[in-house]
Amino acid sequence: MARIGLFFGTNTGKTRKVAKLIKKRFDDDTVADPLNVNRTTLEEFAAYSHLILGTPTLGDGQLPGTSADCENESWEEFLPRLEGFDFSGKTIALFGLGDQVGYGEEFLDALIELYNFFTERGARLVGAWPSEGYEFEHSAALVDGKFVGLALDLDNQSGLTEERLDTWLKSIAADFDLPL
Ligand SMILES: Cc1cc2nc3c(=O)[nH]c(=O)nc-3n(C[C@H](O)[C@H](O)[C@H](O)COP(=O)(O)O)c2cc1C
Numbered sequence: 597m598a599r600i601g602l603f604f605g606t607n608t609g610k611t612r613k614v615a616k617l618i619k620k621r622f623d624d625d626t627v628a629d630p631l632n633v634n635r636t637t638l639e640e641f642a643a644y645s646h647l648i649l650g651t652p653t654l655g656d657g658q659l660p661g662t663s664a665d666c667e668n669e670s671w672e673e674f675l676p677r678l679e680g681f682d683f684s685g686k687t688i689a690l691f692g693l694g695d696q697v698g699y700g701e702e703f704l705d706a707l708i709e710l711y712n713f714f715t716e717r718g719a720r721l722v723g724a725w726p727s728e729g730y731e732f733e734h735s736a737a738l739v740d741g742k743f744v745g746l747a748l749d750l751d752n753q754s755g756l757t758e759e760r761l762d763t764w765l766k767s768i769a770a771d772f773d774l775p776l
Pocket residue numbers: 605606607608609610611612652653654655656657658693694695696699702703704705750751
């Protein structure tokens with residue numbers, strides 16, 4: 597089994613695409629094939645001490661799921677299943693997709709929901725990301741002036757995605773023992 601679990605939610609597939617870009621950089625012993633949380637069991641998710649988790653922000657600054665008008669279930673429905681689980685001793689890094697032009701008042705807001713959920717259950721969250729290089733009015737996903745995970749905008753800055761991924765993965769390499 598790979599050392600690092602890679603899970604995502606998505607509506608239109610962009611977050612899956614980014615998860616695949618992450619996976620492509622590592623062998624099967626290091627990072628598992630990305631799995632959509634709507635096809636993931638609690639056991640599969642809980643098996644990893646190190647997790648990389650991705651989400652878009654949809655609806656009104658929400659996690660993907662039926663309330664955000666997604667066709668399929670997603671993080672909204674998966675998180676309650678993890679409710680009673682203790683994530684102490686686990687290390688988690690988040691990446692989020694949003695649209696700073698179309699949704700500049702709630703840019704990447706859903707990231708904070710994952711951050712709060714796993715922090716409250718004992719996980720160590722790493723991979724905070726600077727807010728420079730984006731133009732938005734407000735984001736709930738900022739803590740101490742930084743995004744709580746990698747901020748990606750494939751709607752407006754897709755050309756920066758690979759470079760941002762490289763920089764971010766290097767920044768979490770020590771915590772995840774990544775060969776970078
Ligand atoms: C109906 C709708 C609502 C959205 N709401 C937000 C939002 O509140 N904040 C944000 O940053 N992006 C928002 N977005 C942009 C998406 O997060 C962005 O397009 C993302 O790349 C979609 O990822 P996916 O293809 O994995 O579903 C919204 C997009 C749609 C279509």
